[in-house]
Amino acid sequence: MKFAMLVAWREFAESTKAKGFWISIFLMPTMLFFSIQAPIWLEQKATPVRYYALVDQSKTLAPAIESALEKNYQRRVLEALGEYSRRYSAPQSNSAANSLGLDNDGEATTRSLDSFIAKGGKDAALERLKPQLKSDAPAFQSPRRPYQVVNLPPDITPDSNLPAIADALKPYLRGDKQIEFNGQPVALSAAILIPSDIESKVVRPQTNHASRFTHHALTETNSPASLSTIQFWSINASDPRLHDDIEHAINSEIRQREYATRGLDVTAIRQVEQTYAPFATLNPKKEKGKEAVSTADTVRQWAPSAFVYLLWLAIFVIVQMLLSNTIEEKSNRIIEVLLSSVTPGELMMGKLIGIAAIGMTMISAWMLAVFGILSWKAGGASVLAGQMLGVLKSSNLIPLFSVYFLLGFLMYAGFILSIGSVCNTIKEAQSYMSVLTIVMMVPLLTMTFIPKDPNGGLARLLSWIPLYTPFTMMNRAAADPPLIDLIGTLVLLVGTTAIALWMTGKIFRIGILRTGQPPKIVEMIRWALRRDS
């Protein structure tokens, strides 16, 4: 055992000197950090204000559009206020966000938005929040407006015919020219042109002749039909938000008018539109009185998938390490010197312990980083981070993960050592590795299906295949799998791992000194089953 530990220590010490090890350690937390931080940054900084020009020759739709966009902006302000109050409220007053009428996920409802605007908007709301805020809370920063309307350049008159206006605006839209806003030159990202006779073009289910609302990107040719539609000119086809918001605003306005034309009661219709039946998702497995399913429960359901991915990644990374250093020892014949000092069994055990220690170090670092990042972000910016942290603290995911990591690693390490011991180069190992990689892909492919039906046929079947037990059982961890599955598969996995390592020991002993062509898999199995001579 002393010699196995010496081998293990060298494996460990040398691997920690490798760049790949440190990259693996830092890559995962970096990815996690950016996946949480990137949406926040994008929200705050990356999306520039988009300037648009609006030409409404019908003279009837522009105010409706502007008020609708303003309302969208007020929604963002309200949600930002909710976030602000959640972050800076004194601990005892957790009703601060609720006083704004936001839902559990911090989103504004139509009712809360109307009430927010009616009560005087941001300033009034801040006034109401003030008593609940911590004394050191910073001033509230309104979110930036995503869109800003600009006036047409002085050389374009809004009354000329639409094709002429479109032609005149094209250089601005293409970025060849810049338009002026508050004395600053800015890029024009969209132009909305509404013809004067739009009222007569509205599509009504009873009428057949009318044209349709549509938008045309600059790349499209001007067909005669498009002249009598509302035209949305833009070179940015990938971000549909402005287009969607405007189309939605115009259609709402058209419908409001239609209700009036037909003598319907607009107020009644608005009330009807806001009518809904309260709906709750409940889980009978939860404590009485707390059966309601929240976002946290969804996180709990999906968190194991993240662990499956982590498990897969950790096992895959370190078995590769094991493969490459076994082949190194074999290809440069260090193995012979080693075998004159230690038995093949000690060597194998040393390698397994050493690499397992590397794996444990790696995932411990990941876990610490995950906790660190989630705790840091949970305080304010990310609701999701807080929920994830809660799930990690309250569940048995981490102990399960450790068990499945160790067993999964030992089982796969067995295969890898068998492969490594018979191959002289990484290239020779690739053909075996491709088979193993395909086998290992299955848990990744089924990862997203299993949480949807964690105790279903597919999940149970895969759980009982030892190759997939660690991944599948990890995936099912949040769904309280039957005890027979939990214990039965664990026993089977331990047994399989033991057999795999025992067979590996035999293959390793024969294979490690072999040179020349690697043997066929059948031949390796024969070695494994052969009685010791």
Add this chain to the structure above:
Amino acid sequence: MSAALQLSNVTKFYGTFKAVDDVTFSVEPGCICGFLGPNGAGKTTTIRIILDILKPTSGSVTLLGHSSALDVRQRIGYLPEEKGLYKKMKAWSVIAYFATLKGLNRKTAKRRAYELLERYGLKDFGNKPTDALSKGMGQKVQMLASIAHDPEFVILDEPFSGLDPVNQQVMEEIIHDMAKRNRTVIFSTHVMQHAERLCDRVILMAKGKKIFDGTIAEAKRVLPRRVRIETEDDIAAVRRMTDVLSIQQVEKTNGEVHKNGSSQWELELRENADPQAVLELCFDNKIRLRSFNQSEPTLHDVFVRLVGPEAKEASFR
């Protein structure tokens, strides 16, 4: 004193191929023993069997009084034929690592590593990763790694291959140093000069069989003694000598002209015959000699004579 190493009727089959065929020999303690033979003779397999890395199909090995080398692994040093080191490890650290595997504690192993590196001229390279060393240096480092624990019994498989003459000398020095401290060294080589200079004994293998086992002097006696004479006279009297086994005229080589039309003859003498007798006979028979040359066969000659045909055959196998 019992033998340091004893092989008894060791045979090893790889499938149906007999790599080692009923080999028996022993090596006395404190002896430097050359293990010679052409490629594919079974030397490396025999060495692996001695080290218990491979199990013989039949026969037995006793090393330092134990039936398995693993029981006495801390007293054995081994340098394999194909040399390699952990590429990213520092030279001292490789030496120390192998020494700890042989039972030295970490501190002693490190001290020994630096001592050896200094003694054999590698002091400045101790902290370099081994992939930054030249091939020869790497090989020396590996050699030092195999003897850092000061083993009683050392097996070196082709320790000289790939080394320049200066480093070959260093390697010889290392072997001599060990012998001085009464260590037993067994090494395989293709270069007969090394064996001739270093060995007390040689064991010659071919086609898996032991074909010679004895001292260098005994090896040389395997070949008849040769005498070369140059004369323009008739040598019929020499032909009649009972001690002369054969006479062959040495053919002129390119560009070489024997003076005055004289000829060179190579005489093979019977074992224990005195070359002086040939000289006396020539004198008595008025055969005028332009040159008389008696030379001992080299180990190389012995090797070629003993394994020549097999070696060629093996290289085509």
